Amino acid sequence: MNILKIIEEYGFKSASNYYLRCKFILFNNYMKNIIEVLNWRYATKKFDAEKKISAKELGEILEVLRLSPSSYGLQPWKFIIVNNLDIREKIRIAAYGQSQITEASQIIVFTNKKNIDAQLVDDYMKFISKEKNVDINNLQGFKDMMNGIISSKTSEELKIWATYQLYLSAGNLLTSCAVMGIDSCPMEGFDKSKVDEILGLNELGLESKIIIALGYRSDEDKSAVSKKIRFPKEDVVLEIN
Numbered sequence: 001m002n003i004l005k006i007i008e009e010y011g012f013k014s015a016s017n018y019y020l021r022c023k024f025i026l027f028n029n030y031m032k033n034i035i036e037v038l039n040w041r042y043a044t045k046k047f048d049a050e051k052k053i054s055a056k057e058l059g060e061i062l063e064v065l066r067l068s069p070s071s072y073g074l075q076p077w078k079f080i081i082v083n084n085l086d087i088r089e090k091i092r093i094a095a096y097g098q099s100q101i102t103e104a105s106q107i108i109v110f111t112n113k114k115n116i117d118a119q120l121v122d123d124y125m126k127f128i129s130k131e132k133n134v135d136i137n138n139l140q141g142f143k144d145m146m147n148g149i150i151s152s153k154t155s156e157e158l159k160i161w162a163t164y165q166l167y168l169s170a171g172n173l174l175t176s177c178a179v180m181g182i183d184s185c186p187m188e189g190f191d192k193s194k195v196d197e198i199l200g201l202n203e204l205g206l207e208s209k210i211i212i213a214l215g216y217r218s219d220e221d222k223s224a225v226s227k228k229i230r231f232p233k234e235d236v237v238l239e240i241n
């Protein structure tokens, strides 16, 4: 029934109940879909090397990464798309021969900035000032707070902190790809110092942490039909009332 017709016949209260009910049904369907999508995704072991992600989809994927949240919005990262097949072959060897590196349509190397310091904060403040068109002096409090936090951490703690941010973006990407019907495999199984060397990351002030292979599953990938192993809700959720 049309919502205007309900208002006419039964008044506004019924109409708003009707509206809420529609919203509830839509939300329920959405939740069902997101759970279906998350059951559909899995860490793809064998990609179909012939099936490629389109340029439009790749653009969306990069936008998903760019929009990822980070602590204080500092975005201490760079996402590296490796198209060159010779380089990918070298990375495959550094990844203990995992075939996803060369068979997937795309691989993205997730890297962190190595120097989380006052200079990075300074550059960030200049960027905010330009983007929001605010006087940089108005950001002094924010800047002091960030510098305070950074100087209170050891370089090892800063490295871990930056890694947390990067992994959030990786999680974001895995779910977004699943929603887009794109398969993925998150990969930590690679020699990071070798990959840093292959990509010349040291010179760029970056270090690799995780690789995500993206593309489409091969019909031969047995992992696609193997049971998803997850602990039951009672084991992973604790409700405190």
Ligand SMILES: Cc1cc2nc3c(=O)[nH]c(=O)nc-3n(C[C@H](O)[C@H](O)[C@H](O)COP(=O)(O)O)c2cc1C
Pocket: 041, 042, 043, 044, 045, 098, 185, 186, 187, 188, 189, 190, 210, 228, 229
């Ligand atoms: C941080 C991280 C690193 C991983 N590294 C690898 C890897 O190097 N190679 C691989 O085949 N799978 C890797 N996986 C995939 C996991 O083994 C997989 O996500 C897990 O077994 C759960 O299965 P599912 O993702 O298929 O549901 C990694 C997953 C995560 C989250």
